[in-house]
Amino acid sequence: MSVLEVCNIRKSFGGEEVLKGISFSMERGEVVAIIGSSGSGKTTLLRCLNFLVEPDQGSIVVNGETVYDSETVTNRSEKELRAKRLHFGMVFQSFHLFPQYNVLRNITLAAELREQELLKERKASKEEKKKVMAQVTETAKQLLSQVGLLEKQNAYPCELSGGQQQRVAIARALALNPDILCFDEPTSALDPALTGEVLRVIRGLKSSDRTMIVVTHEMEFARKVADKVIYMADGVIEEMGEPEQVFGTPKSEKLRKFLENAKEGL
Amino acid sequence: MSFIDVTMQLLDGFKVTMLIFFLTLVGAIPLGLIISFGSMSKLKPLRWLTRTVVWIIRGTPLMLQIIIIFYGPGLIFGAAPLPRLSSVLVAFIVNYAAYFSEIYRGGIESIPVGQYEAGQVLGMTKTQIFFKIVLFQVIKRIVPPMGNEIITLVKDTSLARVVAVVELAKAAQDIVGLKGIIWPTFYIGAFYLLVSGALTLLFARIEKKLDYYKG
Ligand SMILES: Nc1ncnc2c1ncn2[C@@H]1O[C@H](COP(=O)(O)OP(=O)(O)OP(=O)(O)O)[C@@H](O)[C@H]1O
Ligand SMILES: [Mg+2]
Numbered sequence: 001m002s003v004l005e006v007c008n009i010r011k012s013f014g015g016e017e018v019l020k021g022i023s024f025s026m027e028r029g030e031v032v033a034i035i036g037s038s039g040s041g042k043t044t045l046l047r048c049l050n051f052l053v054e055p056d057q058g059s060i061v062v063n064g065e066t067v068y069d070s071e072t073v074t075n076r077s078e079k080e081l082r083a084k085r086l087h088f089g090m091v092f093q094s095f096h097l098f099p100q101y102n103v104l105r106n107i108t109l110a111a112e113l114r115e116q117e118l119l120k121e122r123k124a125s126k127e128e129k130k131k132v133m134a135q136v137t138e139t140a141k142q143l144l145s146q147v148g149l150l151e152k153q154n155a156y157p158c159e160l161s162g163g164q165q166q167r168v169a170i171a172r173a174l175a176l177n178p179d180i181l182c183f184d185e186p187t188s189a190l191d192p193a194l195t196g197e198v199l200r201v202i203r204g205l206k207s208s209d210r211t212m213i214v215v216t217h218e219m220e221f222a223r224k225v226a227d228k229v230i231y232m233a234d235g236v237i238e239e240m241g242e243p244e245q246v247f248g249t250p251k252s253e254k255l256r257k258f259l260e261n262a263k264e265g266l
Numbered sequence: 267m268s269f270i271d272v273t274m275q276l277l278d279g280f281k282v283t284m285l286i287f288f289l290t291l292v293g294a295i296p297l298g299l300i301i302s303f304g305s306m307s308k309l310k311p312l313r314w315l316t317r318t319v320v321w322i323i324r325g326t327p328l329m330l331q332i333i334i335i336f337y338g339p340g341l342i343f344g345a346a347p348l349p350r351l352s353s354v355l356v357a358f359i360v361n362y363a364a365y366f367s368e369i370y371r372g373g374i375e376s377i378p379v380g381q382y383e384a385g386q387v388l389g390m391t392k393t394q395i396f397f398k399i400v401l402f403q404v405i406k407r408i409v410p411p412m413g414n415e416i417i418t419l420v421k422d423t424s425l426a427r428v429v430a431v432v433e434l435a436k437a438a439q440d441i442v443g444l445k446g447i448i449w450p451t452f453y454i455g456a457f458y459l460l461v462s463g464a465l466t467l468l469f470a471r472i473e474k475k476l477d478y479y480k481g
Contacts, residue, residue: 050387078391086389096384099481100402109398110388158480176388 009058020235029208033222036232042215089178097157104153107140143171163194183214279437293359298366323364332357354426373408413469
């Protein structure tokens, strides 16, 4: 069974159709890279998956559960919406860490609030609460060492380099254990010298049960790390396939042009 | 009249000054928040109405507002006037709430939308996002302008004398009128300086406390 099935997603902003029917599916543990020129709708697609914008049409199915279907959409409660959101994690281009909290707190904040809610629902005992919260902190530390920043756990975001901030943001997204982790150009706001460390971390996350969608302009990265590459142009999936095929033998004229420009660094 | 006598009499006025000062803060700080929500409302009529009211309050002298609230009800409806001090407090609270609301609005609107979105994708509720993420950042941003405004309030309390509330300035004025000595008028400057000096130090401390992070 696919982890994710996206079917015919459409989205317009003020009469201009930005997504014109996007469909694809992903298997567990798969990494999909989305490439495409500016304005092709890549960010909008990720924002639809994370319910930051509501699609006009289409459906999203995660692990067989329909999390969105424009046909049956009703006024969802905030609670339902939040539960559905948690299937997805999001790493933003410009990190959006919480500046007033240190690195560790940035990672534990949402997870703790979530656990508190669950504990309250099943009227857990004080000891259990303590145990769960200790577990949250423990997990956060594990994630921090995974992104190589355990020694920075008490630092504030403003004391970190862009690359370090982005690695914290990755750990923060992972702390809620999403089924699918989305990255929106995770290295575009970074100095070229810092992109490497972030891409290495993302690459290191690849495992049999971690499914990721990475919007990127780093063609080398897409080629090496992705299992599947989606090329978007003007709101449609112009071409999709294995990296070898997309980069090696592109069929569409648009993609060929795009790859040529990317090579010349345009 | 000896220095001690004058000081004692001025202290009575000073108590009223401080009363106006603190009660205005207690009323205006929360009322300002409500007004700021109104002026950021998604409902256009409410937003428009709130902003118009704020514009009128900020666009007219506080002294005029005190006079209108004290004499207005009697002149227009023939109603009994509010007690003097109460009229003054109503005018001060409304006036300062309007100024505070604009400071809050500026603070809230300056928080990048990415902060809200980061909270949303982490499954946080709107309330959690406001209280756990946004509020503290807003406070950090509004402390300096709030400090300015609150120091201005210390001095504005002297406007209460237009409806014969005997606060510090009126107390001095009365002594000057009765005894024919002028120096108490200058002497009250020291009281205002003392309070605004203390507030300046207080706000500098708060700012420093909040300065552990940038952004
Ligand atoms: N909230 C919005 N309101 C109006 N138009 C929007 C909104 N969000 C995106 N758009 C428009 O949708 C189009 C696609 O935007 P999107 O951000 O998805 O592109 P992108 O592929 O991510 O581009 P980039 O590579 O520059 O990030 C653009 O023309 C953009 O102006
Ligand atoms: Mg984008």
